[in-house]
Amino acid sequence: xxxxxxxxxxxxxxxxxxxxxxxxxxxxxxxxxxxxxxxxxxxxxxxxxxxxxxxxxxxxxxxxxxxxxxxxxxxxxxxxxxxxxxxxxxxxxxxxxxxxxxxxxxxxxxxxxxxxxxxxxxxxxxxxxxxxxxxxxxxxxxxxxxxxxxxxxxxxxxxxxx
Amino acid sequence: xxxxxxxxxxxxxxxxxxxxxxxxxxxxxxxxxxxxxxxxxxxxxxxxxxxxxxxxxxxxxxxxxxxxxxxxxxxxxxxxxxxxxxxxxxxxxxxxxxxxxxxxxxxxxxxxxxxxxxxxxxxxxxxxxxxxxxxxxxxxxxxxxxxxxxxxxxxxxxxxxx
Numbered sequence: 204x205x206x207x208x209x210x211x212x213x214x215x216x217x218x219x220x221x222x223x224x225x226x227x228x229x230x231x232x233x234x235x236x237x238x239x240x241x242x243x244x245x246x247x248x249x250x251x252x253x254x255x256x257x258x259x260x261x262x263x264x265x266x267x268x269x270x271x272x273x274x275x276x277x278x279x280x281x282x283x284x285x286x287x288x289x290x291x292x293x294x295x296x297x298x299x300x301x302x303x304x305x306x307x308x309x310x311x312x313x314x315x316x317x318x319x320x321x322x323x324x325x326x327x328x329x330x331x332x333x334x335x336x337x338x339x340x341x342x343x344x345x346x347x348x349x350x351x352x353x354x355x356x357x358x359x360x361x362x363x364x365x
Numbered sequence: 366x367x368x369x370x371x372x373x374x375x376x377x378x379x380x381x382x383x384x385x386x387x388x389x390x391x392x393x394x395x396x397x398x399x400x401x402x403x404x405x406x407x408x409x410x411x412x413x414x415x416x417x418x419x420x421x422x423x424x425x426x427x428x429x430x431x432x433x434x435x436x437x438x439x440x441x442x443x444x445x446x447x448x449x450x451x452x453x454x455x456x457x458x459x460x461x462x463x464x465x466x467x468x469x470x471x472x473x474x475x476x477x478x479x480x481x482x483x484x485x486x487x488x489x490x491x492x493x494x495x496x497x498x499x500x501x502x503x504x505x506x507x508x509x510x511x512x513x514x515x516x517x518x519x520x521x522x523x524x525x526x527x
Contacts, residue, residue: 204368204486205368206367206368206372206458206503207368207371207373209368209369209371209372209482209483209486210368210371210375212486212501212502213372213375213376213379213482213486213506214375215502216502216506216507216510217375217510218377218503220510220511220514224514237398244407244525245407245410245525246407246408248407248525285442303442308402320368320371320375321371322428324366324371324374324375328506339366339374340374340377340378340381344375344378345378348378348379348382349382351514352382352385352386352513352514352517353517355514355515355517355518355521356517356518356521357521358518358521359517359518359519359520359521359522360522363406363407363410363522363525
């Protein structure tokens, strides 16, 4: 296999892993009603609604980090990333969270569909061009790998609600 | 960046993600005593000991799947992969499980340290050479990506024991 084909294949495999986790999340959400998402995953732990909001907010933050665009729901950072569950913030209704997940994923996937290996291996927006020349692993693909594992981590918890 | 460098960088990033999950698992194990690992992660769900055994058994099965060698603990497949928790199987003591995790990880990492992008993109042992020519994504790197996400999934659950 030519080396440029190798890089494109590796990028495709990583994208497929991201898609797979998103598919697991959607399958989980289809299997539970809104009421159940208000339950805690274990006694005293996060609720399903908080974890869903957290995953949406983290995915939304990928838009500026990957240079795709502005966040669609900047108001979600405070209650779902900066604050723990039960911090007193009002959460959007679960029906609204479900819709926001679809909107954020559509924006990410539309951009991902156009990116080749060169673009994925370009720097993400939280690293300066100077630092990036010394640390080429701080690229967009690494953000995708990291966020895929983060999502897998919380999906494992959400599944306990079933 | 030359395209062969791109492939090696992508391979390194995926390896780093695997290492990171293993590190999280070790940090978790250092933070809990053996007694706590016998608790259920949530009422009626898997125990920590089962999930630890499950992760060891799945990692052990990577040895033959990646063509590295035979399983070190083939007796773990039945109680920890083929069977659910509380199936009546006797589990090794948690102290023994902790040691087995170290042994399996050492065997995997020693092999991983020697593999370049060409080797990672070679077929895994569960796909035939004929099928692999048609489906080049069924390679060793894809196994590593999949197992990394699987581990992240269960680490998210184990963390509930803390």
